Amino acid sequence: MTGRRLALLTFAAIVVLGATASPALAISRTEAVRAALAVVKPQSLKGRVVVFATPAVIPKGSSLVEAGPRKLHRLPFTIKAPLTTRAVWLVWADLAYGARFQHPSEVVFVDDATGVAQKPQKLVWWPLVNGKAPFAAGYAARRNSVWSNVPLRGTKRAPSAARTSVAHSELPPGATADDCLVTIGLRDDPSFKQDFPGVENAFRALGVRVFTPGHPAGADADGRDLADAVDLMTKPPHNCKDVVIYIDGHGYETGPAGVLVGYKYTPTEVHRGTQWYRMEPRVVSTADVEGILRDHRETTFKVIVDACYSGRFVLDLPKSENPNLLALDTASRADEVSYSYLHTFTLNGTTYVSRTNNPGNRDAHGQGRGEFTNGFIAGLTQAAASAQLVAAAQARGGSLLGHLIADAPERGKNQDVARWAGFTAPRTGGAYGGASDVSPPPPPAPSFTVSGTGWWQHFTGKSAICVDFDTTPAEPNATVSVTAAGGSVTSSRTATTRLDSTGKGTARFEIDQYGTYTITVAVTAGGKTVTQTIVVDVTSSPGSAPCG
Numbered sequence: 001m002t003g004r005r006l007a008l009l010t011f012a013a014i015v016v017l018g019a020t021a022s023p024a025l026a027i028s029r030t031e032a033v034r035a036a037l038a039v040v041k042p043q044s045l046k047g048r049v050v051v052f053a054t055p056a057v058i059p060k061g062s063s064l065v066e067a068g069p070r071k072l073h074r075l076p077f078t079i080k081a082p083l084t085t086r087a088v089w090l091v092w093a094d095l096a097y098g099a100r101f102q103h104p105s106e107v108v109f110v111d112d113a114t115g116v117a118q119k120p121q122k123l124v125w126w127p128l129v130n131g132k133a134p135f136a137a138g139y140a141a142r143r144n145s146v147w148s149n150v151p152l153r154g155t156k157r158a159p160s161a162a163r164t165s166v167a168h169s170e171l172p173p174g175a176t177a178d179d180c181l182v183t184i185g186l187r188d189d190p191s192f193k194q195d196f197p198g199v200e201n202a203f204r205a206l207g208v209r210v211f212t213p214g215h216p217a218g219a220d221a222d223g224r225d226l227a228d229a230v231d232l233m234t235k236p237p238h239n240c241k242d243v244v245i246y247i248d249g250h251g252y253e254t255g256p257a258g259v260l261v262g263y264k265y266t267p268t269e270v271h272r273g274t275q276w277y278r279m280e281p282r283v284v285s286t287a288d289v290e291g292i293l294r295d296h297r298e299t300t301f302k303v304i305v306d307a308c309y310s311g312r313f314v315l316d317l318p319k320s321e322n323p324n325l326l327a328l329d330t331a332s333r334a335d336e337v338s339y340s341y342l343h344t345f346t347l348n349g350t351t352y353v354s355r356t357n358n359p360g361n362r363d364a365h366g367q368g369r370g371e372f373t374n375g376f377i378a379g380l381t382q383a384a385a386s387a388q389l390v391a392a393a394q395a396r397g398g399s400l401l402g403h404l405i406a407d408a409p410e411r412g413k414n415q416d417v418a419r420w421a422g423f424t425a426p427r428t429g430g431a432y433g434g435a436s437d438v439s440p441p442p443p444p445a446p447s448f449t450v451s452g453t454g455w456w457q458h459f460t461g462k463s464a465i466c467v468d469f470d471t472t473p474a475e476p477n478a479t480v481s482v483t484a485a486g487g488s489v490t491s492s493r494t495a496t497t498r499l500d501s502t503g504k505g506t507a508r509f510e511i512d513q514y515g516t517y518t519i520t521v522a523v524t525a526g527g528k529t530v531t532q533t534i535v536v537d538v539t540s541s542p543g544s545a546p547c548g
Contacts, residue, residue, distance in 0.1 A: 032110040035117040036091035050097040051147040063275035067125035071255030087112040099337040140366040168516040180240035185248030220262020223288030251307035258285035286316035302327040308337040314429040326402035328429035331372035339418040341368030371418035379412025406432035450532040457543035466547035474503025478525035488513035
């Protein structure tokens with residue numbers, strides 16, 4: 001099973017051109033890139049385009065192949081990759097930089113001897129050279145990139161600088177005693193690895209037990225291993241009665257819906273100028289999840305999927321047929337890609353730089369959480385830290401954690417840059433989800449957003465917390481209500497004020513105790529109220545700035 005399920009990168013054009021052209025000295029990387037860009041014409045392409053080139057020439061006798069099958073395929077199969085008959089340079093144009101796969105890209109090969117560039121070949125996965133991805137390690141930092149229309153810096157900051165803390169929870173004691181989380185996905189991939197500790201730590205802070213499925217042979221876990229893990233979790237000694245499933249990987253646009261959560265390429269033999277590989281995809285399909293729901297009707301479930309085309313899970317798992325599926329959160333619509341960490345993005349001609357709490361904003365190599373996952377964590381932890389929101393979820397009846405999970409993508413949307421920019425429209429389903437089984441158009445962008453920062457200062461005999469906040473665009477003279485929760489506040493816990501003529505404001509609360517304080521800023525303008533939560537962790541240090 002070769003070309004039918006996996007696109008082989010062909011090199012006939014390189015061989016023909018090389019055979020008919022007169023011999024030449026090897027070309028430089030600069031010359032190879034120039035030849036490739038002339039045929040790719042990236043300046044005429046739409047979207048977030050970044051072009052990469054191999055740092056060195058690929059020697060004769062190498063195998064070059066696309067990284068995955070076009071449609072979901074569960075069983076191992078053989079890839080037969082013709083070996084190159086000449087040395088080549090590989091130039092790869094990613095046409096949706098920062099998006100998870102599948103998504104469009106193009107690859108061009110340049111003959112090292114003649115400098116002739118082959119016609120671009122269209123891909124939906126990344127290219128592999130001798131079974132390895134040449135640009136994976138430096139993808140986020142754009143190592144080995146040679147052309148880009150994605151700015152490294154922005155002229156505006158968006159959407160918010162507010163921090164999210166999981167140190168404080170207003171959940172009643174024992175509220176999550178029966179809740180368990182199981183995570184599965186590409187936890188070793190640089191574009192995904194920050195997602196797993198973020199999600200797992202957020203749930204641990206709420207008292208939820210965390211599990212990861214294993215595979216008997218030591219390979220990456222797949223949907224069958226996930227089902228085995230749920231079987232064990234719901235039996236003694238664990239006795240999980242409410243299970244959260246978090247799936248994080250690459251999605252499939254066509255064919256059966258599912259997520260690629262692992263893979264392995266093993267070279268087996270070289271036969272008549274062809275390298276044979278054994279490809280072992282590891283997937284979680286909607287059929288796998290449906291089977292888990294069916295086999296555990298007495299257990300309730302919440303499912304979170306961060307993958308391209310993950311809205312297909314909402315279509316395949318209607319709440320009418322899955323009564324024990326309480327919440328289903330997906331990163332995008334059925335026809336949309338999802339995004340890893342986005343540092344900058346361009347919207348209506350303006351380039352923005354992210355100022356969310358995504359770890360990628362502080363990582364020297366630009367490796368952060370997926371945007372949907374980051375927003376989900378923010379929404380979940382903000383709700384859990386608010387006594388008012390917890391009480392509202394309890395009043396709705398049923399699973400407290402289920403309601404918080406169902407609401408999390410909406411509540412944390414300002415920490416999801418892809419959603420804020422209009423690149424994605426996350427879907428919700430299940431008994432607690434508000435979405436229908438047919439994806440509606442994406443929601444309009446908010447009329448304004450609220451951002452803010454908080455700090456503290458210790459004085460002689462007293463201490464205080466201060467917060468600054470503003471709106472984008474500015475909403476001069478808007479009414480603001482600021483509430484402080486947690487810790488010990490000696491002044492009033494609620495302050496009412498107005499933004500100044502530039503759309504900025506400040507508030508101050510006196511305190512007499514170290515700990516975590518949650519400040520909720522609610523701005524009302526034009527008949528609409530937008531809230532933002534600022535978490536301040538007060539320690540014994542003097543403070544980071546004056547708090548007058």
